[in-house]
Amino acid sequence: QSVLTQPPSVSGAPGQRVTISCTGSSSNIGAGSDVHWYQQLPGTAPKLLIFGTTVRPSGVPARFSGSKSDTSASLAINGLQAEDEADYYCQSYDGSLRVFGGGTKVTVL
Amino acid sequence: EVQLVQSRPEVKKPGESLKIACQGSGYEFNGYWIAWVRQMPGKDLEWMAIIYPGDSDTKYSPSFQGQVTISVDKSISTAYLQWSSLKASDTAMYYCARELTGFDYWGQGTMVTVS
Numbered sequence: 001q002s003v004l005t006q007p008p009s010v011s012g013a014p015g016q017r018v019t020i021s022c023t024g025s026s027s028n029i030g031a032g033s034d035v036h037w038y039q040q041l042p043g044t045a046p047k048l049l050i051f052g053t054t055v056r057p058s059g060v061p062a063r064f065s066g067s068k069s070d071t072s073a074s075l076a077i078n079g080l081q082a083e084d085e086a087d088y089y090c091q092s093y094d095g096s097l098r099v100f101g102g103g104t105k106v107t108v109l
Numbered sequence: 110e111v112q113l114v115q116s117r118p119e120v121k122k123p124g125e126s127l128k129i130a131c132q133g134s135g136y137e138f139n140g141y142w143i144a145w146v147r148q149m150p151g152k153d154l155e156w157m158a159i160i161y162p163g164d165s166d167t168k169y170s171p172s173f174q175g176q177v178t179i180s181v182d183k184s185i186s187t188a189y190l191q192w193s194s195l196k197a198s199d200t201a202m203y204y205c206a207r208e209l210t211g212f213d214y215w216g217q218g219t220m221v222t223v224s
Contacts, residue, residue, distance in 0.1 A: 002153065036211030038154075045204055045218055046146075046154065051211035089154050091211065096168050098144065098208075103153040 003028060004090050004101035011107040012080045020104045022073040022090030030071035033093040037066055037075045040087045040103075049088070050075060082108050111135040113143075113205050113216035120222045121195050128191035129219045131205030138186035139163040142208040145179060145190045148218075149201040159208065160188060195223045 005023040012018040022035060029035060035053045038046040048057055050066040053073060063078045073092075077084055085108045090101040116130040131143065144159040158169040162181040169179075180189045188205055200223050206212035 034210065038212070040154075045215040046206075046212070047215070048211050048213050051213070055210075057213070087153075091154075091156075097170060098156040098159065100146075100154045100156055 002102040003094055003099040004092060006088075006090060006101040006104045008102070009105045009107065011109055012077075013109045014080055014082060016080050017076060017078045018080055018106060019077075020075045020088055020090075020106070022075070022092075022101050024071050024073075024092060024099075026071060028071075028092045028094040028099060029068065029073055035066065035068055035073040036091045037064075038089045038091065039084075040089065042086070046089065077106070080106075080108055084108060111207070111214045113207060113214055115203075115205060115216040115219045118220040118222070120224070123195060123197055123223055125195050125223075126191070126193050127195055127221065128189050129203060129221065131188045131190075131216050133186045133188070133207065136207075139183055143181070143188040144206045144208055144212060145177075145188075146204045146206060146212075147173075147201045148204065154204075157190070157203075162186075162188070195221075197223050199223050 037050040039049045040046040053068045054066045065076045087103050089103045112134050114132050139162045145157040147155045157173040158179045160167045160179045178191050202218045204218045205216040207214040
């Protein structure tokens, strides 16, 4: 049972907008902790997609964006593309501990 | 170029000990936390533990406290994850990752098979 809760899967057609939620609690996201997002393509190591809740590292397409409200965070993909089919994980902090969400599989229809 | 290079895949028997490695290069190794993350076959990412090479400060997930030990050898910019007695349920891919704001660089992973 992950500390952060994500939907197991989301799907969308190419060009559509999809969002992935990451629900925490008052001890992690709700305490003001940063949220980071990772993309994991099949058979590869995770890659940092969003850090500090809203910031895209250099090289990450602008169609990826992050937001946060109260005890939840969200990752949005605007203009879904075939290469976005992957697993996505949120990560935050619970005190000094690092915590991951259970992951969401994004399928491009 | 920042790189984290992990040791080769391992196949071990239950009860055996194991130590896997993660060597950093291209940055000041002592100045960044290094985390270990488990991914069991077909499953999600699990944060196990983290260490600060500068002073060997460590933090463990309650789920992994007492089950594994992490350490560093600053002289060779290498972090380690070790088990004293492996179980079949330790079969997984293990990643190391550097922490800045989030885990910004990851190793390629070390597959550990216990059978």
